[in-house]
Amino acid sequence: xxxxxxxxxxxxxxxxxxxxxxxxxxxxxxxxxxxxxxxxxxxxxxxxxxxxxxxxxxxxxxxxxxxxxxxxxxxxxxxxxxxxxxxxxxxxxxxxxxxxxxxxxxxxxxxxxxxxxxxxxxxxxxxxxxxxxxxxxxxxxxxxxxxxxxxxxxxxxxxxxxxxxxxxxxxxxxxxxxxxxxxxxxxxxxxxxxxxxxxxxxxxxxxxxxxxxxxxxxxxxxxxxxxxxxxxxxxxxxxxxxxxxxxxxxxxxxxxxxxxxxxxxxxxxxxx
Amino acid sequence: xxxxxxxxxxxxxxxxxxxxxxxxxxxxxxxxxxxxxxxxxxxxxxxxxxxxxxxxxxxxxxxxxxxxxxxxxxxxxxxxxxxxx
Numbered sequence: 464x465x466x467x468x469x470x471x472x473x474x475x476x477x478x479x480x481x482x483x484x485x486x487x488x489x490x491x492x493x494x495x496x497x498x499x500x501x502x503x504x505x506x507x508x509x510x511x512x513x514x515x516x517x518x519x520x521x522x523x524x525x526x527x528x529x530x531x532x533x534x535x536x537x538x539x540x541x542x543x544x545x546x547x548x549x550x551x552x553x554x555x556x557x558x559x560x561x562x563x564x565x566x567x568x569x570x571x572x573x574x575x576x577x578x579x580x581x582x583x584x585x586x587x588x589x590x591x592x593x594x595x596x597x598x599x600x601x602x603x604x605x606x607x608x609x610x611x612x613x614x615x616x617x618x619x620x621x622x623x624x625x626x627x628x629x630x631x632x633x634x635x636x637x638x639x640x641x642x643x644x645x646x647x648x649x650x651x652x653x654x655x656x657x658x659x660x661x662x663x664x665x666x667x668x669x670x671x672x673x674x675x676x677x678x679x680x681x682x683x684x685x686x687x688x689x690x691x692x693x694x695x696x697x698x699x700x701x702x703x704x705x706x707x708x709x710x711x712x713x714x715x716x717x718x719x720x721x722x723x724x725x726x727x728x729x730x731x732x733x734x735x
Numbered sequence: 736x737x738x739x740x741x742x743x744x745x746x747x748x749x750x751x752x753x754x755x756x757x758x759x760x761x762x763x764x765x766x767x768x769x770x771x772x773x774x775x776x777x778x779x780x781x782x783x784x785x786x787x788x789x790x791x792x793x794x795x796x797x798x799x800x801x802x803x804x805x806x807x808x809x810x811x812x813x814x815x816x817x818x819x820x
Contacts, residue, residue, distance in 0.1 A: 479740075480747025504790030509740045675746035676780045 468545035470573040471552045472559040472566040474585025477671045479506050482586040488513065490583065494552035496544050502556040502697065503673040510554055529638060534565040541569050545578050558587035562629055588699065591671035595679045596701060598625060603704055610634035614652055620659045623709065626702035632694035646690035653689050660705045662687045667701040668694065738768050
């Protein structure tokens with residue numbers, strides 16, 4: 464009887480050597496074949512040292528090629544090996560399921576075909592961002608949006624919370640190509656953000672480190688300077704809150720009434 | 736380049752090595768059996784120079800489409816075309 468293929472999606476984290484979890488490492492080492500999409504050529508070499516059959520999916524990208532075509536080809540290469548009865552590991556930079564559509568779809572497709580498939584959580588750029596910038600998303604809240612999706616849709620932003628805009632170098636890339644967009648595209652993003660934030664509001668361009676020899680990029684600038692800022696594909700825009708939290712007096716009153724009622728009930732029913 | 740990857744892995748994995756500064760870091764780099772330009776890039780902590788020395792081309796790392804309009808699900812290879820006005 465032919466062996467059933469399987470799929471494990473793992474993340475290698477952001478910094479080479481620092482973030483790979485033991486379980487993810489064992490899945491890489493024990494796989495029949497490892498496919499990888501990582502952020503650094505040295506990380507690719509690092510993975511190649513963990514398994515004899517590591518295949519980069521970098522060649523699926525091509526200038527001018529719609530990214531959706533790229534993702535379909537990646538998924539097909541991975542699933543072909545699963546269908547062939549092999550234990551397949553798909554290793555990606557960061558977390559394999561955060562701002563990464565293809566791994567989710569690969570897992571769903573493999574399961575739909577009857578193959579065991581799962582995803583391991585890992586350290587993402589978002590996690591590094593919180594640590595490097597000293598942000599606790601639980602303090603006043605934190606919104607995350609993909610830059611082009613934010614531009615193309617009528618989203619409600621809350622300027623009393625943090626805002627993180629991913630893929631800011633690709634803002635306005637409606638065709639999902641692989642090259643960055645222009646300052647004119649980013650000027651439209653600034654125009655959109657100015658509905659909720661002052662033009663001179665300080666924002667941060669952030670890039671997580673990928674090697675331990677380097678520091679993360681943390682560049683502070685006014686929102687208005689974003690169109691001309693140097694942005695890389697891995698750049699993320701972080702917008703601090705522009706106003707304090709606003710209390711909801713109606714809900715305060717309702718909760719106070721609820722608590723008063725509960726106290727009264729407790730007083731009546733409490734055992735002697 | 737396996738020495739380079741092993742060095743970077745040890746820096747990433749060991750918090751004490753990550754904290755090496757100045758002369759200690761330079762001494763650790765000088766001990767590596769690597770081509771001089773690679774050692775120099777390491778000494779300067781110049782990631783771009785290091786990449787230029789070890790990689791043929793910049794790597795892509797975008798794994799999510801910019802917009803999830805219904806057009807994205809088409810199989811015609813023309814995803815993301817402008818919606819009709």
